Amino acid sequence: MKVPPVARVPWGRAACPCPGLTRSLSITSADQSMFEKAQGEKVTLPCTFVLSDEDEGPLDIEWVLIPADNQKKEQIIIMYAVDRIYNHYYAAMTGRMQFTNPDPRSGDGSLDILNLKSADTGTYQCKVKKAPGVQSQKLQLTVLVKPARTKCSIEGSQEIGNDIILKCASQEGSPLLSYAWRRVAGTQELPATSMLNKNTGELLLKNASQDYSGTYTCVASNRVGTDECFVELNVTPPINTAGIIAGAIVGTLLGLFLLAFLVFCCCKKRREKKYEKEVHHDIREDVPPPKSRSSTARSYIGSNRSSLGSMSPSNMEGYTKTPYSQVPSEDFERTTGQNPNFAPSKYDIAHKIGDITVV
Structure with a gap:
């Protein structure tokens, strides 16, 4: 009986294993379809296949990233065609992806992704075509x-x-994170009154006692790793708040008193400086220097002598007797000003003008 040729199927759709037909290309790595890895690690997405005698066309292997949004197009990551590898389609993985076997014709079209990032999360599809066989697998x-x-x-x-x-x-x-607390020393058991929330990482210690003191450690974990931190708890007796308040009040009062004293000293110092400047200014501008009594009297007598010397003997008669009241003297003027009835004698006037007496 003659076997009819295998019908060609569209790209991306597996050949129908109908009875009476010879199976063509088949993918053998379909056992696992979900992978979880940590950021920074390496993952190998398997895609092994077996060819049949019916598959005579050129071998094409293509890896694509299927977006979560159905409105977006599939993104080609890497391709093997015409005995060449093309890996420049997806810039986000340039330098981080490669075929596990440098020669995929051996039946291994698995993909290695290095230094994983959180953005690499998604659905990947391996398509293998060797006409007339076509197979695909999603991971x-x-x-x-x-x-x-x-x-x-x-x-x-x-x-x-x-x-x-x-x-x-x-x-x-990455969620979901889980938290666990324990004590570092001793039995590592938590106090009996403690309450732990594994989702938030909070550990409540009710009615704490000094026995609760010590070092505690918290371990955060998810499906790919763990991390931890430490904290030191030191439970102490209550503080004497009354004594602290009293001390604070006394300290405040002393501080205010000291501040008031400093302000008073500064104000007093400023008043003293201001008074000194005013007194110095009054003495310099308002008070003239005292005049010499002897110089005033002598200058007056000298002027009279000059006047007398310039007169002729015939004119001397009217000036032979000069009234005593015309002799200037500060003491004389001050005495007569204070007492209008005061009449100086000729001895007083002679004493005021020195050793020169007018006859």
């Missing part, structure tokens, strides 16, 4: 981020009888 890759930069902290006053919360959170890491 789901999920790239997870390990927990990293986990930080521990304490919330609440670390005093006996208080409720204390130990907090733990990872800055990086």
Whole structure:
């Protein structure tokens, strides 16, 4: 009986294994379809196949990334065609992808992706074609981020009888993250009153006692890794708040008194400087220097002598007796000004003008 030729099927659709027909190309690595890896690791997406005698056309192997959005087109990643490898289609993976076997004609078209990133998560499809056989296989890759930069902290006053919360959170890491607390020393068991929330990483210690003191560690984990941090808890007796308040009040009062004293000293110093400047200014501008009594009297007498010397003997008669009241003297003017009835004698006038007496 003559076997009819195998019908050609569209690209991407497997050949129908109908009874009475010889099977063509088949993919043998269909056992696992989902892969989970950590960021930075390497993954091998399997795509092994077996050819039949019916497959006589050129071998084509193509890896594509199927977007989650059905409106977007498939993105070719790498291709083997006409005995050549083409790997320049997808810039996001340039230098990070390769065929596991440099010669895919051996029946191994598996794909290696190096240094995985979270953006590499997606659905990948391997298409193998050797006419008339065509086969394809889809694989789901999920790239997870390990927990990293986990930080521990304490919330609440670390005093006996208080409720204390130990907090733990990872800055990086793919969900779902799980947190676990334990004590570093001793039995590593948590206090009996503790309550742990594995999803948030909070550990509540109710009615804390000094026995709760010690070092605690928190471990954050997901399906691809773990990370941990440490915190030191020191539960102490309550602080004497009354003494602290009294001391604060006394210290405040002393500080205010000292401040007031400094302000008073500064104001007093400024007033003294201002007074000194005003007194110095008054003496320099308002008070004239005192005049010499003897110089005033002598200058007056000298002027009279000059006047007398310039007169002739015939004109001297009217000036032989000069009234005493015309002799200038500061003391004389001051005395007569104070007492209008005062009449100086000729001895007083002679004493004022020195050793010269007018006859």
